[in-house]
Amino acid sequence: MRAERTQAMQDRAVRTRRAILEAAAVVFEDRGYGAAKLTDIVRLANVTKGALYFHFDSKEDLAQAVIDAQVIMHAPVTPQEFRAQEFVDVGMVFSHRLRHDVLMRGSARLTLEQNGRELDRAAPYQGWIDLHTALLVRAREHGELLPHVDPSGPSRLVVGAFAGLNVMSQTLGLDLDREISALYTSVLPSLVVPAVAARLDTAPGRGARVLHGPDEAARCDCSSPSAPVPAAVG
Numbered sequence: 001m002r003a004e005r006t007q008a009m010q011d012r013a014v015r016t017r018r019a020i021l022e023a024a025a026v027v028f029e030d031r032g033y034g035a036a037k038l039t040d041i042v043r044l045a046n047v048t049k050g051a052l053y054f055h056f057d058s059k060e061d062l063a064q065a066v067i068d069a070q071v072i073m074h075a076p077v078t079p080q081e082f083r084a085q086e087f088v089d090v091g092m093v094f095s096h097r098l099r100h101d102v103l104m105r106g107s108a109r110l111t112l113e114q115n116g117r118e119l120d121r122a123a124p125y126q127g128w129i130d131l132h133t134a135l136l137v138r139a140r141e142h143g144e145l146l147p148h149v150d151p152s153g154p155s156r157l158v159v160g161a162f163a164g165l166n167v168m169s170q171t172l173g174l175d176l177d178r179e180i181s182a183l184y185t186s187v188l189p190s191l192v193v194p195a196v197a198a199r200l201d202t203a204p205g206r207g208a209r210v211l212h213g214p215d216e217a218a219r220c221d222c223s224s225p226s227a228p229v230p231a232a233v234g
Contacts, residue, residue: 017055019045021069024062025106033063034115063110063119070107070124077131078210083139084192085200088184089210090131091162095180096207098166108166128159136191144196154191158183177204 023045027036038059042049056062077086097104111121129152136151145151161183169176184202192200201209 013055016045016047016051020047020052020055020062021066022102025066025069025103027106028063028066029102029106029109032115033059033110033113033119036063038062060116060118063116066103066106067110067119067121067124068107069103070111071127077135082144082196082200083135083142084144084188084196087132087135087139088188088200088202089206090128090135091158091180091184092177092202092207093210094128094162094207095177096211098176112163112167125159125163128162129155132158139192144192146191146193149191154187158187161187175204177207181206 020041024036024041026044027041031040036059038049038052041062042052045052052062056065077089080086080089094104098108107124110116110119111124132155133151136145136149136155139145140149140151162180165179165183166176168174169179181202181204188197188200188202
């Protein structure tokens with residue numbers, strides 16, 4: 001019985017922490033770091049201020065946890081026939097999550113902000129660069145890359161372009177998923193041998209299809225945005 005109570009308390013603590021993180025992400029996305037108030041986060045999460053301080057020492061600590069969620073949620077890449085397809089899927093899946101996951105949107109907003117200079121914003125950028133690079137290295141090992149390609153350069157280019165396209169998409173009201181699709185479609189011919197490039201799926205909605213499968217993605221209309229896309233890092 002004691003073990004059950006302990007487990008129940010642990011489960012409740014996990015749920016409370018998640019609720020606080022998601023509420024913080026909403027407030028940070030809406031108002032930015034500087035204008036965000038812990039009282040608003042507590043109210044939205046429906047928790048006490050004591051509960052918030054049990055999990056997080058300060059607004060800075062909470063904001064850092066929201067930023068770090070982007071790194072923590074780097075899900076394992078779903079294996080594909082080609083490593084180059086996995087390279088594409090990383091960005092397409094993240095594009096999908098930016099549209100449908102409030103924690104990712106809040107993390108993305110904080111990553112680009114200049115307020116809160118004490119926050120460590122490097123990890124999301126470096127994490128995405130490292131992941132893209134590792135996948136291109138594997139693609140090279142499988143003979144999928146053109147001979148001249150150095151995996152690190154294109155990886156930085158894609159991550160930086162993703163960040164810029166996200167900012168532009170928000171500003172101009174463009175569909176981020178289509179912009180990221182166009183990015184990979186444009187870049188791949190200079191990286192991948194033609195026989196492989198011709199068989200890669202870079203079409204809009206690829207992220208939803210990877211996460212949910214083609215049928216479920218179509219049924220739930222997962223390729224449609226649920227909220228405006230924030231300015232973010234790729």
